[in-house]
Amino acid sequence: MPEIITIDGPxxxxxxxxxxxxxxxxxYLHLDSGAVYRAIGVVCSERGVDLNDEKAVVECASDLxxxxxxxxxxxxxxxxxxxxxxxxxxxxxxxxxxxxREVREIVVRILRKVAKGRRVVIDGRDAGSYxxxxxxxxxxxxxxxxxxxxxxxxxxxxxxxxASYEEVLREVLDRDESDKRREFAPLVVPEGxxxxxxxxxxxxxxxxxxxxxxxxx
Ligand code: C5P
Numbered sequence: 001m002p003e004i005i006t007i008d009g010p011x012x013x014x015x016x017x018x019x020x021x022x023x024x025x026x027x028y029l030h031l032d033s034g035a036v037y038r039a040i041g042v043v044c045s046e047r048g049v050d051l052n053d054e055k056a057v058v059e060c061a062s063d064l065x066x067x068x069x070x071x072x073x074x075x076x077x078x079x080x081x082x083x084x085x086x087x088x089x090x091x092x093x094x095x096x097x098x099x100x101r102e103v104r105e106i107v108v109r110i111l112r113k114v115a116k117g118r119r120v121v122i123d124g125r126d127a128g129s130y131x132x133x134x135x136x137x138x139x140x141x142x143x144x145x146x147x148x149x150x151x152x153x154x155x156x157x158x159x160x161x162x163a164s165y166e167e168v169l170r171e172v173l174d175r176d177e178s179d180k181r182r183e184f185a186p187l188v189v190p191e192g193x194x195x196x197x198x199x200x201x202x203x204x205x206x207x208x209x210x211x212x213x214x215x216x217x
Contacts, residue, residue: 001026002136002217005121006128008190009141011091011175012148014198014206015123018141020072021207022121026214031114033124033131034094035074036107038085039066041093043076051096058102066110088156088163088171095175098125101184125179128190137217138193139210147199148172 005022007015016032023030044051044060051057067075073082084090097103108131111122115132122131128138143151149169156163179187189195194213198206 001119001214003119004115004132004135005137005139005214006132006135006190006193007121007123007139007141008125008127008129008187008193010145010148010179010187011172012152013141013143014151014203015141017203018139018206018210019121019123021203022210022214025211026119028119028121029070029115030072031068031111031120031122032072032074033107033111033122033127035068035082035085036066036110037094037098037103038090039074039076039081040064040103040107041095041097042081042085042090044097045093051093054100054102057097057100058106061097061103061106068110068114086159087161088168091171091175095178099178099182099184104130104185125187126185126190128193129188130185133190137213138190139213140189140193140195141206142195142197143199145169145172145176 007019009015019030022028040061041051043064044057047060049056049060065077069075073080074085111131124131128135146169149165149172152172153163153165153168196206196209
């Protein structure tokens, strides 16, 4: 089985659900790279940093100690941010700070350190193209924007957040744009990645495809 599995793709493609399930079924450590950007975005904004000010954001991010625990919690300077980073707003803040090259370098260092010597499945936007280009299995998970927005919308409702489908769709499209157009480490299909389109497929159908890929490695 591969030591490192990367799962990239646009917002709402189901990357983190798939990554969590792989971790559970095969005993991998799941690294959610988006959670680190979310944590940095949320904490820097809480501290009153202007997220358009690159220097200030980099300064704030370099001061933080972000930890991803084996049980999937996200701690910043020892404080648990796991719930606070799951809002629609936190996703927007994450996209803002993720544009800055030095912030990306900080995040990559955090992730490589946690992954050292372990079998990991990591989901993100540049996991296979930039964080772990050496990964043995790279997956690019995608789905139509409407389907991705529907999934995000239902997830937010389940968590008791109020949002409209139109608002979520707009946010998904905005984030796609900003992730693809970013100058440094943009969202791309990594070289050697297998593209899995999940539009119209159930979770079990998607997992069936992914398990086939893992077993073939
Ligand atoms: O995947 P998630 O929705 O948690 O990611 C939030 C945002 O963080 C993304 O829209 C993207 O801007 C940024 N991100 C990134 N690179 C990653 C993971 C997330 O730029 N590897």
